[in-house]
Amino acid sequence: MDSDDEYVPNTRARGLTNAEGAYRWEDEYHRSWDVVQEDSGGSLAPAVNGIIDTAKRRKIKPMAPVHRGIIRNLVLVLDASLAMSDTDMRPTRFYSMISSASVFVTDFFSQNPISQLAIVVLRDGLAVLTSKLDGNPQTHLDNLAQLRKSQVSGQASLQNGLELANVLLSQTPQYNTREVLLVFGALMSNDPKPISQTIHKLVENKVRVKIIGLAAEVAICRQICTQTNMGESNSYFIALNEQHFQTLLSDSLTPIPVLKERESAAKSTDSAEPATAVRMGFPKRQLHSMSASLCACHQTLTKQGFFCPQCKAKVCTLPMTCPVCALTLIMSTHLARGYHHLFPLQPFNQTQGYKNPCFGCSVSLANRSQFECPKCHNIFCVDCDVFFHENLHNCAGCEVQNTDVQV
Template sequence: MDEGGDKHSGYRWEGGYERTWEALREDDTGALISGSSAAKRLFAKKRLAQEAGQRIHIVRHCVLALDLSRSMADPDLRIDRYPNRAGCAVRSLKEFVPKFFASCPLGQLALVILQNKRANIVVPLGGSEARLLKALNDIEVKGFKTGGQCSMVNGIAASKSMLNAVGEHSNREIIFVVGSLNTIDVTSPFATIETVANEGIRCSVVSLSAEVNIWKKLAERTDGKYFVPLDPIDVSDKLEELSRPPVESSSRQGVLVKMGFPQKEADARYICPQCRTRVKAIPTLCDVCKLSLVSAAHLARCYHHLFPPSSVTPSIPEQSGEEIDLELERSQFEKIRPCVGCNYAPISVEEGRQFVVCDKCLNSLCGECDGFIDEHLHSCPGCI
């Protein structure tokens, strides 16, 4: 053991090395690529192209089921000040929550803790990002206490008690972040899996230990996703993928959803326009009349899902073949105009390769602005 170190230092072989290989990722063909901004931009554009024309769920009611059984005390995924799997999970969930509300402004989240064969509802369904982050910070302050066994059936039962109050128009989901290799249940987990599948509740699982058959069956049967991350960075990547609105796989017909725009009082509470009940935060369901309460800002932030940003073309397209025509690249570089977003002009051909041209307004965009548009702004500044 380390002497004189902090209480989470552990054995020498459990830490103290740099994960330099984490900058490498595999593309669709299995080739290794760098985790640079250019690679991330390419991945984002592929994702946007796949989602174009697809029906997606922008009204999501999701329950985060976090395993805090004793298996989460394993230090194999320790990173920075997070000493074990539980710390890695909390760290990734703290990144997941803002991304979820950014991509799904009309969505609601809840937090359930799986520990000692029980499932405790820590944060009920709601649209308060601050409340969820506070609950995750409390787990960190208490030292990531773990213990007991994990129960999948109890976790599903606690989640269903909240999701059953949601209308059929919403996409109901449960995201399990687990490290346990088993589940201790009083009833058959297979019967529970069939129940949630028949009720249309999508279950996705991020397993921090290994591939477990029962958890994988839960994800497959409910049309969810199952991940076994390789490292702490991969945990965040998988949860980021789950934060985006899922694509509608069934052919069910769309329905009109009645929503209300509540009035805000001086004490930061909101009044339901239908029954005059007070609620703490929006978006949420009114506790009395079950009306969906949202604000105009929430609806406006969903606009980019209906109208994605315009497509772009590289200013210096990649040349096929072994020989590169330097003269052609030079002529293409000289035609690049300053970025319409930040007014930066490339000073070399290498920088020019990062520039793109909007197919709609024909303005140039640098790599940073192009990535910012894809992930956050969702509108070309030259097209506005």
């Protein structure tokens, strides 16, 4: 090559550029100011409100009513190896993971009140049980706060983490779902034995594994998720940034469908498979008492609590498994909050041209996005739409019509 020639790297051959010759990562920001357009009156309010409304409805997805297990047992496995000290997530991967996990625990028990969760940490080639399988969210939040004060160290071991999770879940009843949600930031695993043996145990115990990677894709993680989920490939994800990581965690709030092999086995039998009866207790609450009594869960003297209807033992919070007779203690509202997953509220259709206020909150819909319920055809604002789908799980317009019919 002559000295006057200019060297140009062959980026197109490497797939780094598009057809126009620009870098692919620039496509997302190419003329981004064209997204915001003025209306006929010269105002930017409609465009800005549209961007905000789109961000609010990002989590609303269409869901078909399928067979799901509403009594869940989930083991949250967190990577605390040296790979989690990277700063591609601020301030580090580890602290970002702990903050997102705290939000996930709160939302998990809000959406799945009769479920249980455990937390396992991977560091120094070991798997440490940080929080045992329990249905009290405050216990897990306190343990995560203590974990935040610790330091990352050593390497992670996928096999040890999955083995410990398998032992915890093997003690749960068969009618409960057995799930593992693993946050993995390393690119290698320090395993003492072939991990294929562990995968075989997970498949035998019907343990479903979902992995969220914080680095590049790892082949063994893909293999674990595929084999434990009956060949489905939608259980292994790579987080692109902090917001995407939180979105991937929030996707695990919805109970997973029942295993295909279980459904096919039930259909292949001549007679219908008998339903499993789950014994639960609805205890009475004592607000105030003249004298303090000992609670069975914390062994402390309290003047208020809930009394088990079977053994009369007192516990502090619900839901909880009775420490004396092992009866599941819940309230009727807990069943109602877990039941909505079986019949999810369908997304509303975006519309325009509606002049009246929002049917739900009576706010003006001028320069706001409008959404129509496909059943009752009432129009709502984006805030009511998000509230119905994420919290209430029912349409206010449909409920009013049902009430009118009953009256």
